[in-house]
Amino acid sequence: MDRQQQKRRRAGRGRGVVAAALVCAAVAAAWASGCVRYATFPTTGSSPVLDDPNAPWVEEVMTEALRWTVEKYPPGHGVGEGGEGEFAINLPKGMKPAVYERIASKVSARARAVSEATAGLPVYHVARVRVRGPEARVDVLRPALELGPGPDGMPVYQGVEVFLEGRWGPWRVTGRRVWAPGSIEVPALNYAHGGTGEPSGATAGAGDAGGTEE
DSSP: OOHHHHHHHHHHHHHHHHHHHHHHHHHHHHHHHTOSOEEEESOOTTSOOOSOTTOHHHHHHHHHHHHHHHHHSOTTTTTTOOOOSOEEEEOOTTOOHHHHHHHHHHHOTTEEEOOTTTTTSOEEEEEEEEEETTEEEEEEEEEOGGGOBOTTSSBOEEEEEEEEEOSSSSOEEEEEEEOOTTSSOOOOEEOTTSOEEOOSSOOOOOOOOOOEEO
């Protein structure tokens, strides 16, 4: 091998090392900046723990899932009402009051963060949030007023599992899976400014009722 070939080979190896270093730096920067998104709420023993449940991408995911669900299933859905009345949203524990209120304002001008004063309104619950990189799933419980009250006289809730993607831009809904009432447990009310309350609807335990994906 002549001297020029040796120089070219060394130069090629050098460029490979630099490229690998740049890739590693980019990955590290992505983790540091929050570009690599991974979260589960509520957390379980096998779930990764996120220090701040108010992370921007979690806020964006919940906002879009709620906005889409309310638009698709307004409070008066199926009962001949226009769905123009106020409603409340119930978010997981650990949300900062300012983030809670901001999500409500982004979902709809008619949305209110749940509190003792608003608990009597139709309530949309965020039961679970799962973010895996550019994909997310949010379990939203919507008030199924068209089904009438449950055996206990309280409203019945239907689970809507909302699929979202946020690969290259804002999060957007890509699909949904609708669950039979009672398939997802209705969470306790987590008041935006502190305190908790009993669920405002039927609390049938989680079951194996199959969902319909659309």
